[in-house]
Amino acid sequence: xxxQTFSALAEPNRFNIVELLLSEPLPVGxxxxxxxxxxxxxxxxxxxxxxxxxxxxxxxxxxxxxxxKPEPFQELDAWLDSYRRIWGAxxxxxxxxxxxxxxxxxxx
Amino acid sequence: xxxQTFSALAEPNRFNIVELLLSEPLPVGxxxxxxxxxxxxxxxxxxxxxxxxxxxxxxxxxxxxxxxKPEPFQELDAWLDSYRRIWGAxxxxxxxxxxxxxxxxxxx
DNA sequence: TTATAATATTCCTTGACAGGAATATTCCTA
DNA sequence: TAGGAATATTCCTGTCAAGGAATATTATAA
Numbered sequence: 001x002x003x004q005t006f007s008a009l010a011e012p013n014r015f016n017i018v019e020l021l022l023s024e025p026l027p028v029g030x031x032x033x034x035x036x037x038x039x040x041x042x043x044x045x046x047x048x049x050x051x052x053x054x055x056x057x058x059x060x061x062x063x064x065x066x067x068x069k070p071e072p073f074q075e076l077d078a079w080l081d082s083y084r085r086i087w088g089a090x091x092x093x094x095x096x097x098x099x100x101x102x103x104x105x106x107x108x
Numbered sequence: 109x110x111x112q113t114f115s116a117l118a119e120p121n122r123f124n125i126v127e128l129l130l131s132e133p134l135p136v137g138x139x140x141x142x143x144x145x146x147x148x149x150x151x152x153x154x155x156x157x158x159x160x161x162x163x164x165x166x167x168x169x170x171x172x173x174x175x176x177k178p179e180p181f182q183e184l185d186a187w188l189d190s191y192r193r194i195w196g197a198x199x200x201x202x203x204x205x206x207x208x209x210x211x212x213x214x215x216x
Numbered sequence: 217t218t219a220t221a222a223t224a225t226t227c228c229t230t231g232a233c234a235g236g237a238a239t240a241t242t243c244c245t246a
Numbered sequence: 247t248a249g250g251a252a253t254a255t256t257c258c259t260g261t262c263a264a265g266g267a268a269t270a271t272t273a274t275a276a
Contacts, residue, residue, distance in 0.1 A: 003123050010114035011264080022190060028223060041265065043224050048263095062222055062274050073191045080188070082130060083181040119234080136253055149235065151254050156233095170243045170252055 001079040005072045008052035013037060014045045018054060018068065025058070025067035109187040113180045116160035121145060122153045126162060126176065133166070133175035 009015050016035050020026065026034075032042040046066055049055045054072050058065045117123050124143050128134065134142075140150040154174055157163045162180050166173045 001123070003118055003120050006114045006118035006123070010111055010118045012111050013264090015109070015111050015114070022194065029221095038266080039223070040225085040267080044264080047224080059273090062272085064223065068191075070191075070195045073188060074195065076184070077188050077192065080181060080185050083176075083178075084185065086130070087178045087182065121234090137251095146236080147253070148237080148255085152234080155254080167243090170245095172253065 001075060002052075002072070004052045005054065005076060008049055008054055011045070011048075013041070014049055017042075017045055017049065021055065021066060021068045025065045027060075027063035027065050029063070031066065109183060110160075110180070112160045113162065113184060116157055116162055119153070119156075121149070122157055125150075125153055125157065125174075129163065129174060129176045133173045135168075135171040135173050137171070139174065 009018065013035065017031055020031060020034060028039065028042055028046065031037070031046070032039050035042070037045075046055065046057075049066075050057065052072070053069060055066045056069050058067065117126065121143065125139055128139060128142060136147065136150055136154065139145070139154070140147050143150070145153070154163065154165075157174075158165065160180070161177060163174045164177050166175065
């Protein structure tokens with residue numbers, strides 16, 4: 001799992017951009033307007049998202065349309081598999097660890 | 109979706125701690141040793157993870173055993189639902205946006 | 217080809233965070 | 247209850263990222 005994905009999504013404005021792009025691909029100006037960010041910031045955040053592989057750009061006429069790339073989300077999904085497998089099991093059990101402790105018979 | 113989760117996982121050492129705790133709950137010392145972090149750093153990272161709700165602690169004797177909490181991962185999973193739904197669909201389609209553009213008949 | 221719209225980049229400042237070292241705290245154990 | 251093990255916290259420093267303002271770039275349209 002690439003932690004760059006987490007870094008990119010950790011910033012609230014960038015997270016909002018991603019959520020916005022979930023509905024439809026959009027040009028920079030529209031993103032800025034809808035999220036009430038200025039143009040400069042929006043471009044910078046899109047750059048980060050782009051370098052993290054979360055979005056890609058497609059120039060149309062005078063504008064640059066940004067859209068989500070599925071790969072990082074799929075990777076995230078795959079990563080979560082390991083965690084799904086143990087929900088309700090080891091994750092909230094202490095026994096595993098306790099059984100392993102040596103040199104200490106009783107705990108209280 | 110809480111961006112704190114992303115912030116917490118964005119730091120590589122913390123990510124490694126989470127992955128380590130996936131196998132079993134562990135006390136601070138063991139985590140530090142296995143990941144070759146010093147005790148101070150380890151405590152600090154665990155604090156961040158704890159405040160983000162990713163781990164919880166259970167004191168045993170004079171140790172503090174850290175284990176994962178399932179909630180944030182479940183939340184992440186639920187969040188991904190929206191994205192799963194459109195993989196292969198809108199996510200990599202530009203049509204939706206193009207059809208919406210007014211005042212511009214042809215693009216090239 | 218010049219003006220203009222859309223977007224990207226640079227420069228600057230500020231705040232947050234990670235790491236190291238040292239110290240404080242907590243809780244057992246003898 | 248004193249000593250020591252395990253862990254947490256504080257202080258300090260350096261780095262890096264975000265925001266604002268201004269400027270540069272790119273591509274279209276007249």
